[in-house]
Amino acid sequence: MTKRSNVALQAIVHNSFIQEIDALKPGNVSRYAAGHDMSYRDFEASANICSPILCRDSLGLGESIFRCVEATKKEVGCNTNLGMLLLFAPIIKAYKTKNKGEIVRSSLKNVLEHLDQNDGKNVYQAIRLAQPGGLGRVEKEDVNFSPNISLLEAMALAAERDMIAHQYVSGFETVFNIGLESLVEFDKRWNSVEWATVACYLSLMVNFPDSHIRRKFGEDVAKQIVNRSKTVYERFINNKNPVEAKPELLEFDKELKDSGINPGTSADLTAASLLIYALR
DSSP states (O other), rough: OOOOHHHHHHHHHHHHHHHHSSSSOOSSSSSSOOTTTBBBHHHHHHHHHHHHHHTOOOOOOOHHHHHHHHHHHTTTTTTTSSHHHHHHHHHHHHHHHOTOOHHHHHHHHHHHHHHHHHHHHHHHHHHHHHHHHOOOOOOOOOTTTTTHHHHHHHHHTTTTTTTHHHHHHHHHHHIIIIIHHHHHHHHHHOOOHHHHHHHHHHHHHHHHHHHHHHHHHHHHHHHHHHHHHHHHHHHHHHHHHHHGGGGHHHHHHHHHTTTTTTHHHHHHHHHHHHHHHHHO
């Protein structure tokens, strides 16, 4: 990839980070409302830091994720974007290595299949450094220790309980089939990527129990949020003008944040959907 095209890719990656944080995502940090001891500026700074690192040709996938987490932790002081980094890195590698005329989805499979133990070690190190909430312990290949298997094999062990790991073993199934399709449909309907992003986020919330909520609060609470989100989602997508839904979305946002509930995995998948939408 030429220097000029790499700079252009960095701009797309950066813009995808910013579009995610610009949207009113109930329960998650946005330009409309801070939350969970994090602010819009924290995520903006993280985007500035990570976009060039993720696009650096000299770094392997796992190393790019670790370098981003290391730099973010140093500058921002908290884990703002680990999930996004885990999703962005394979997409970027796939885009860079795709053949002429090949879509990102087909090249993603090749990138994921060639992840090795070194990628796993770097990602495990990144996760330990980021210290995501509610991680806990598992019997096989616990993240608190260095893995003895490839990153893809490690993700397969976590795929049933974690939607980000599931993307690695499914070829980003959820991102393409739910997230991207929502962005296409609602951007066409409303001519607004910002409000299509909200629809994308809510569509992810209603289709599966959010992994971040499940880790912190358990399966029952995660399923309750799915059911609660369905009402908000149905009313939202039936608006001819989505701006009119802002009061209800802000009310739902406050409800979730007052309970300490953050649908962080849904937000991460939304960001990945935005990146693929921009790279099509």
